[in-house]
Amino acid sequence: MSKYSKNGRKLYSKAEQFRQGDSDKIRIAYDDTLPSNFWRRQLVGLADEFPHISLTAIKASSADIPTLVKENHVDLGYGLVFSSGDDPMIKVRALQRIRMMAVCSPEHALAKLTNVTSTDITAHRQIVLSHLFDEIHQDFRPISSSTMSFSNYQEVLEAVVDNLGWGIIPETLVKQELRKEHLVVVKHPNGMYYESFGEMSRPNDHTVETRQALIDGIEEGIYDLF
Structure with a gap:
């Protein structure tokens, strides 16, 4: 039984919101602090588990990710978060040191x-x-x-x-x-x-809570990596 199958059942009710028209797109930016094969496993797993979702993944410079999130170019960013707590327009969740x-x-x-x-x-x-x-x-x-x-x-x-x-x-x-x-x-x-590696989102973007349900596998994978 794959980790993604387990997550899929656990998060089925939230994922249904996408199928019912709440949203069908997730845009993620990530830096290369973590290995490329890690991101490939996570993103392929998510795409397989939720084939109805349009998933866009952008590899970006760590320095640019906060602005990509803040200016709504992406929904979620993953990378080094030197700016944690410094910018009220960015919500940061630290995942790993x-x-x-x-x-x-x-x-x-x-x-x-x-x-x-x-x-x-x-x-x-x-x-x-x-x-x-x-x-x-x-x-x-x-x-x-x-x-x-x-x-x-x-x-x-x-x-x-x-x-x-x-x-x-x-x-x-x-x-x-x-x-x-x-x-x-x-x-x-x-x-x-x-420094902290973490997830960045916009604090008032309530749809991120639904999107986040689909990327719990990424967070679990980060803990497994370390």
Whole structure:
């Protein structure tokens, strides 16, 4: 018996609201903090369980997801929620703590230092997430004056492995490269810290409660992943 079959029976009455015309579309934006195969499993499972629903899934930069939700481009967003509690127009439900790690190639100048200072950090190019919207949380803004930006963490990771600069990347993506010694953690006092991964929605969008019934599998899957 699949997890989605179980969820489908449990949520049948709410799902019926879609069949009766309440809504037939769900728009979800997600970043790449969690592996791509995780999202494929969750979204395919949902589509199979509720074939009458039109499901749109958009992979977006973590920095852009709050604005995508706030401006009604999507119904729900999943990603790092640095802005949790800062914006009254965004409702955030934290799902998991994610360790963020400042990393660089073993060949990078920062890797040679036993005690890295903030001056050292800012003197070297930082690989960062790009963003479409001007309004982003300050924690997504670069520390270094010299930057190179990409639209997702996977490309940030690849650039750091190629020694194009250093970057702050979720542990979920860097742990394999650390084991292979393709990356090292920058020895800065704040080289590792935790942020929340969560769900974002509009606080007054009551239809989200119905849509949420269809994506409980995503939340359960996140807990299983960790």
